[in-house]
Amino acid sequence: MANINLAPEGGVVNSAPQSDSHEFDATKTRTQGQLVLRRFLRHRLAMVSFGVFVFLILFAFIGPLIWTYDFEDVSSKAYQPMSGTHPLGTTQVGKDMLALLMRGTGYSLQIALIVAALATAIGVIFGALAGYLRGFVDTALMRLVDLLLIIPQIAVAAIVVKGFSGSWYVVALVLAAFAWMQIARITRGETLSLSQREFIEAARACGATTPRIIFKHLVPNMIGSITVNATLAIATAVLTEAALSFLGLGVQPPDTSLGVIVLENYGQFLNRPWLFWGPFIVLVSLSLAVNFIGDGLRDAFDPRQTKVRA
């Protein structure tokens, strides 16, 4: 799974091709980065998913600039059916569903990306520190993880959102507070084994500081699993955010999200199906796309994988 047998010092960019590069014509040496990119580009499903993902980003952030209705516009009549002017109908207060959906997708994406970025940053730093320094730091980290494992995320979200604030960034923070543990655990594991290797010892002998060792030597060697897990964190965050919002424990108005839109409209499942299926399809394609991208990345980073032949 992990690409720990990659070239030591230089990390991704400068490393030489691997011995198992029999897949390629050895006339030209490619960097590891090029290899990964090449494998990813040839992963058909991942590329299609990447297309979908880009489309959804455009839909969420460029769409509102083009589309006639503003998501705040309540001037239309309530519960209009699908039509040319309102392709997905209108909601109870007369908002255009398509405009609302763009806005909701935007919030969901924003939240998911922030969660993934925060969770990865915290997870990698904590995990690498714990794995590299061991001892007290490691124990402290494990206790923190234990603490967070014991309190259900759903309860924390409920308390924070109901008692204090239900803005989208608060929800993102709550999600991130629980999402980093997975990444920290993986990073810690890899760091434990990498720290035993000669190049780390060499670096330490040369007097490199802890931050330098972590960021210059350890992280570049774990870039594969970090990227894959960060991608998967996006997918998880999209679904978790939607689930919390569906329970009314996530994003609160005036902010919205795909989960909130489903919550407000799921009762119309049979009577006004477009109000349910619209946000549903966006939600599922978003999470499917991100999961496939993650899969593609995993295959691309993992030289042992033979499924995707170059």
Added chain:
Amino acid sequence: MRRTKALPAIALLASASLVLGACGGGGGGNNADGGDATIADMATARGESADGYTAPETKQSGQIVVTTDKPFTSYNNATEDANQSYNTFALVLVQPGAHILNGNNKFSLNKDVMESIEVTSKSPQVVTWKLKKGVSWSDGEAWDCDDFYMAWFTQSNAAKKADKGKYFKPAGTTGYDLMTGECKDDQTFVGTFAEPYPDYIGLFNNDVLPAHIVEKQTGFADITKLTKDSPPADLQKVADFWNEKWNGFTKELMPGAGPYVLTGFEPNQSVTLERNPKWAGKPGGPEKIVLKAVSDPVAQAQALENGEVAVNSMAQPDANAATKLKSLKPQGITFGAGPGLSFEHLDLQFKNPVLAKEEVRKAFFMCVKRQDIIDKLITEVQSDAKPLGSLIFFPKDEGYKDVYGDKAKGDPAAAKKILGDAGWTQGADGVFAKDGVRASFRISHTDIPRRKQTVELIQGQCKEAGIEVKDDTDPNFLDERVSAGDYDVALFAWSGSPLKSEKKSIYETGGGQNWQNLSVPAADEAFKSGVSQTSISDSLKYFQKADEEIANAYGSLPLFQMPNMWAFKGLDRVYFQSYYGALWNANEWQTK
């Protein structure tokens, strides 16, 4: 849109005493298929007649499951800790009272258990409640004056500890605190009022609990001997029982004197009622009623659709559930919606420098398109909903007059004109200003989606009129902030009541719940006269006067009544009574 229906002769007779005409509150108002009653007709009980209510002949039927939003929690709904409508929804069939309140909020004397209620003296006001002989609790003990005495004594809070603390912890003391009660004999309760109290009709209609249970459990032999001067130990003993021992469910402690008895309870889930074999009136209705809590309205509707339950009753409107239920008409499901108890309103803070100016208040009233808000938020549930025109009366009440219709027309041009005439000018940002003061303020409210949507709609409407409205959503707004008057405009709901004296403390100068610092001397005067009458009919005109004066001060804008909604299948008539829920006349339900 509001329809006035021709009522059957019997109902008309009954209505004549208090209500001039019933208004069709039904979402459909159409014939319930197969039945002969319209939704509006269902608001009156079959057993009502001009002089009171008597349980009618009713075909008996099998088990019925009824859903509502929240679970039953206590047999004693009069305590501070337990008080909530969802207890009343079940207890209305178990603890009979002096009156039955029908779907139009009209009082009828409960003649199965009562003989008469009379004002026997006007100064001081003395009221005599005469109970029927031979009425008993399901455990065989008599339902009599002891029970009235205890209801009065516990809720009057007459007994005070040395340190001024309370022995009994009633949720409210309205009316009972003005009274001194005594039992002349087992069937006669006499209440003497310290000051005139026109709303005595509202007393002893619920929360009349079995005194003999308290006597048995506490060892205090005769509850009518308990007075405010009784030894503290005795008071404490009785209070300890009354305050907490009726919470949850213990069958032996909870007999019934009405048509039904509580027989089963699953905490947080359901409460079961069965016909009371000792009921004094004509028996009838379903053999067993299960009142089940289903918090999600759509889930309630689907359970009805799926045939798991026969009746839905929702005190909170929900558009999704309403759509669903209305669409199920072909499957024999009747949907009803009617204006409920509480009404949303905007309170303007008079201490706010901008809102202290009358022209700003006037213009704000004028720009709010109330019908538009209703069309967006309420119409899906209650198709004939209208803006509420009074802070004191509901449209079904006698004495209702729309005093806000011409003040809040939803006309931005007129609003602009009001400000323009007063010397305000529109700035570059489109917002009116005068002497450096901008027509801009916040609307504060809790985080209920409907309130948020209301503010969103108002923002758009008043923007057209050059008034800037900012949104202030605060989950804790109803805690200290509202009572401290810490707002510009507050959006929340008051619960209405058929009894108008309760409104005094909200709108009189310096009143306990007058958090907006409203002060209208003419209204104060009218309120004072209103509450010092000895009957409701005498006091009406004063309350009408107060209502008008408050409206003229542009202090508080009523928006709409929150609808109740309900639906049923396989029964002949179900109506959601806004105080007592769907079960108020369940003893009259017949299967079709």
Added chain:
Amino acid sequence: MIRYIIRRLLISIPILLIGSFACYVLVASAGNPLAEMRFRPGVTEADIKAAEISLGLDKPVFVRYWNWLTDFLSGDWGQSIALGQAKTAVFPAVTDALWTTGRLVIGAELLALTLGVSVGVLAAVRQYSIFDYLATSTAFLMFSMPIFCVAVIVKNYGIQFNNVLESMGLERWLTTAGPRPGGFSGSFGEVIFKYTGTFLLPTVALMLISFAAYSRFERASMLEILHSDFVRTARAKGISQSRVIFRHAFRNALIPVATLFSLNFGGVLSGAIITETVFGWAGMGTLLVNSVRQFDPPMLMGWLAVTATLIVLFNLVADVVYGILDPRIRLG
């Protein structure tokens, strides 16, 4: 082994203390449970103050937490302080809710585990077969599916299915809004039939999601082990295919799934909460939302105490199961 378990439990005590304190402070400072009293007719601010004092709400949060903790440790879980809750005792309320949710979770997880593991093993053994592609893509789809949507879809089509049954002259079978109050009556067969009808829809909804995770995990770990040296050795020795799969590979491939099963408890809990919300069951979800909404610290602490304890236990079970499945891991 026993020493290990005791040590693990001892370690969780300070963590539980810190966690409970943090939660108590958060929820107690979030809002006033008595705020709505202001809207009752004739209630004065003095009445509210008196009620606050009698509930101890006037005391500093630290004192309140300490009182709660000492009561809790002596077995008194306290009473709800929310308005309208009539001082409901916390312990039975939480255990009732847990029972409601638990019945759902146990059935769904057992089904998901059995199905997931079998499908995962089959897919791995027949890698790249039609079955594998079908199973893998279904799992992938379910894995990316929001559970509440699955629940909504399952429920709506369940009702449609009932309509079909009815139009065929049969009885409506599936129910949505939870067990019938008062239980079921009839012959044993009928009771089983009705019981199944009550639980089928929510169980299926909850199962589908867990199933996806289990089958994906099982397939992956089974594949890895089937390609490992010791399995190759076993095959080379001439051991039969089925014996290789079940005696050698399967046992080892269960380890990651066992981890997932026990560590995923939080996820399963929230899945159950969502499912029961869609179906309108009054379980742990309703209890959590209500106690937070009404700012009811005693009830919420009871809720947390139960869930936290379960999580600790499940984590412990995971480690013990490791030890049984993989003798190389020595606990202690």
